[in-house]
Amino acid sequence: MKALDLFDKLNTNLGPLGKHSELSEGYFTFPKLEGEIAPRMKFKGKEVLTWSLNNYLGLANHPDIRKADAEAAAKWGAAYPMGARMMSGQTDLHEQLERELAEFVGKESAYLLNYGYQGIMSVIDSLLDRKDVVVYDSECHACIIDALRMHLGKRYVFPHNDIDNCEKQLERATKLAQEQGGGILVITEGVFGMTGDQGKLAEIVKLKEKFDFRLLVDDAHGFGTMGQTGAGTAEEQGVQEEVDLYFSTFAKSMASIGAFIAGDAKVIHYLKYNMRSQIFAKSLPMLLVEGALKRLDMLRTQPELKDNLWKIVNALKNGLIEKGFSIGKSNSPVTPVVLNGTVGEAATMSKDLRENYNIFCSVVIYPVVPKGMIILRLIPTAVHTLEDVAETIAAFEAVKEKLTSGYYKTTELAISFGE
């Protein structure tokens, strides 16, 4: 008997995002933004005002950072140190960065991770065995969902930020953990990257009075942007101590690559010896470690970076609300502009924004959000200006009016994309 060719299905099923690839590639998916990382970049040869920079504090192109990165590259090249931390990739600077990160987020110890995505998967994977039970927020990032796919035990999900339901799941989890002789890990995020609302960390921490669990927070969007010192969302909500494991990537406020996990020394020591993605992969290159030390130093000593960010965030949010836009429940820099329409209308509106108003932002559509919802996602940074904000709001008013009048419904693009 002959098996099917594994690749046959690729002819008919390219997946939920891939199915639009013929129409979208190079424009809506895999667009190329060229030039220095800044609010004004080139898209298809034309200058656009960009709101997708992954650069909250404006560090990506800060002259001091560019200088530090260039010097580190000249000094170390891209390869050093050689292998995995445990084998031949350990250096004083890796350890120094870990000490400084731990101190900054108020934890005993920290450990570097090569990428946030695979790093947090390994954190979760190495902490859990089949007797342990996980309780997590339904909107957790894909890296957390993938980590839980590896978990051999039970997991209970609570609807996004629904603390009453979280408590119910904790009751179920406690019962099961008691029966099985396991523990409980609760996982949520500091700031949810699509909707911009903060995880209800303080309310989850309060549940520790009733239940025994450990709390892991992915604060990718909160590190450097939230809290008085920029130490993140748990600092903002006054519960830094009660968060057992604090995670952030360097991909947002630090405008780089890498990540870290911080917590009690004994837990971090355990992770260091058990996280497969770090034991079996090359250490973070020196170029990134030195770069991260410089970025952390600026983040700590130049509060004006965060103040500038929030000046833009507040102007953008207040301006949008004043003009009658919904920004959902955002209480962080992530600013979603929530509209209604089909996938086709979203594509046409986004093209109109790029072609005729010179505004480039991400468009979030079904299946990431429910059918009929469109989110234009704006990520303000410290290097945007108040003029950028005004220009964007004016453009949004114009396209919203076209959307509600049905103008985008009948374009060829809208019809090709469909619902």
Ligand SMILES: Cc1ncc(COP(=O)(O)O)c(C=O)c1O
């Ligand atoms: C919430 C969240 N967690 C984890 C990650 C993954 O981090 P990295 O890009 O360092 O792999 C991201 C995206 O960068 C994220 O938004």
